[in-house]
Amino acid sequence: MSEIHNVVIVGSGPAGYTAAVYAARAQLNPIVYEGSITAGGALMNTTEVENFPGFPEGVMGPDLMDAMRKQAEKFGAKLITDDIVEMKLDGEIKVLTDGSGNTMKAKAVILATGSAYKEIGLTNEKRLSGRGVSWCATCDGFFFREKVVAIVGGGDSAMEEANFLTRFASKVVLIHRRDSLRASKIMADRAMANPKIEFLWNTEVIDVLGADQMTGLKLKNTVDGTESEQDFDGLFVAIGHVPRSELIVGQIDLDAEGYVKVQGRSSKTNLTGVFACGDLVDHTYRQAITAAGTGCEAALDAERFLSGH
Amino acid sequence: MSSAQAVTVANFEAEVLQSTTPVLVDFWAEWCGPCRAVGPIVDEIASEYAGKIKVVKLNTDEEAAIAMKYGIMSIPTLNVFVGGQVVKTIVGAKPKPALLKELSEYL
Numbered sequence A: 001m002s003e004i005h006n007v008v009i010v011g012s013g014p015a016g017y018t019a020a021v022y023a024a025r026a027q028l029n030p031i032v033y034e035g036s037i038t039a040g041g042a043l044m045n046t047t048e049v050e051n052f053p054g055f056p057e058g059v060m061g062p063d064l065m066d067a068m069r070k071q072a073e074k075f076g077a078k079l080i081t082d083d084i085v086e087m088k089l090d091g092e093i094k095v096l097t098d099g100s101g102n103t104m105k106a107k108a109v110i111l112a113t114g115s116a117y118k119e120i121g122l123t124n125e126k127r128l129s130g131r132g133v134s135w136c137a138t139c140d141g142f143f144f145r146e147k148v149v150a151i152v153g154g155g156d157s158a159m160e161e162a163n164f165l166t167r168f169a170s171k172v173v174l175i176h177r178r179d180s181l182r183a184s185k186i187m188a189d190r191a192m193a194n195p196k197i198e199f200l201w202n203t204e205v206i207d208v209l210g211a212d213q214m215t216g217l218k219l220k221n222t223v224d225g226t227e228s229e230q231d232f233d234g235l236f237v238a239i240g241h242v243p244r245s246e247l248i249v250g251q252i253d254l255d256a257e258g259y260v261k262v263q264g265r266s267s268k269t270n271l272t273g274v275f276a277c278g279d280l281v282d283h284t285y286r287q288a289i290t291a292a293g294t295g296c297e298a299a300l301d302a303e304r305f306l307s308g309h
Numbered sequence B: 001m002s003s004a005q006a007v008t009v010a011n012f013e014a015e016v017l018q019s020t021t022p023v024l025v026d027f028w029a030e031w032c033g034p035c036r037a038v039g040p041i042v043d044e045i046a047s048e049y050a051g052k053i054k055v056v057k058l059n060t061d062e063e064a065a066i067a068m069k070y071g072i073m074s075i076p077t078l079n080v081f082v083g084g085q086v087v088k089t090i091v092g093a094k095p096k097p098a099l100l101k102e103l104s105e106y107l
């Protein structure tokens, strides 16, 4: 019979690693599935994080995640760099299967799988991905030296990426559906002050043009409905994220947008012994520090649950 | 053990274009998070499928001309070369089982 663990944590962003630090310090010997190619979570693909408390000079996203990882490991969390591909969460013993085919049994599970990039949903967006269309400015910005690129989005990460892209591109055009931004004032002001960034308000991308390589965009004015085409060498998509809840659809209560529902001011899902935290449960705040905060809550909730067991 | 070897402009022709076995080229860079994540997986494929497919890495920072020649605009990109031609392009980091599936006809 295989060993039954106290708690398995799925995810290694700020939420997962924080849960791991707390669960490990509580002597629960947690197992952390980090994900095979996305270990460290969303902050692995950004540069400077300026708003994580304790770092007055800012900290690079990957460095911050590396530090969290070390802290979890130091207290004895067992880290596995693989994906969970299947979960059975309804019974008293939860059964998880990983990408190498191993199964893991546990009394409690903490879900911290965060979110994935949202796509605009255009056929040609997918087809030209890697041919001008990108979701990762820090990965691909370099290939757009002295090029003209578009970025769609209106939130903080769109502003951040637009600013980053001006290091390489000759011009960055920020395309936004409305006439005002969702981004925080400091990020919006910084983008507006950047002479290389132009704004195209009330505009939607309705098609990506190009045969083997992207050459431009088809745009639609959201106010008067007029359509136009404009040349671009690249398109960066930064329109937000969708919760990564595909493995648990049908097992756990999700809201209409796919976020895991938690009970009141807690990390408890509708299933006993299953807790959720981070961007997976959060429509509203979606920050590293709030993800870390709810990761802590999930570990404390799991600890209480296990001690009453 | 035998992890993927680095190729440069000096040996790209000999190692990739003239190769008699299929070659998987991993276009990557130091500053790319997903590239760092997929790197170890590419190394595993290199040793597990040694003899069937040759696996090499091309640093797009240092070898920008080759990256440009093959129209690389997103990394990681994994290209399979057979007989000097690109026969398959995989853009973005993918888990090992997904990569193996995409590469199955060359393994």
Ligand SMILES: Cc1cc2nc3c(=O)[nH]c(=O)nc-3n(C[C@H](O)[C@H](O)[C@H](O)COP(=O)(O)OP(=O)(O)OC[C@H]3O[C@@H](n4cnc5c(N)ncnc54)[C@H](O)[C@@H]3O)c2cc1C
Residues within 6 Å of the ligand: A010, A011, A012, A013, A014, A015, A016, A033, A034, A035, A036, A037, A038, A039, A040, A041, A042, A043, A045, A046, A048, A049, A050, A051, A052, A082, A083, A084, A085, A112, A113, A114, A115, A157, A160, A244, A247, A277, A278, A279, A280, A286, A287, A288, A289, A291
């Ligand atoms: C470009 C960018 C810049 C940002 N900048 C900032 C900033 O400056 N400050 C700030 O506070 N926030 C910032 N954020 C937001 C912040 O990154 C997120 O709020 C935070 O990372 C959420 O943490 P999380 O742990 O919930 O999820 P994530 O960080 O998304 O981590 C999810 C984890 O789950 C793992 N996972 C998913 N599925 C599986 C599976 N099936 N099996 C195993 N593991 C799995 C992944 O590997 C990953 O480790 C930024 C986001 C982006 C995209």
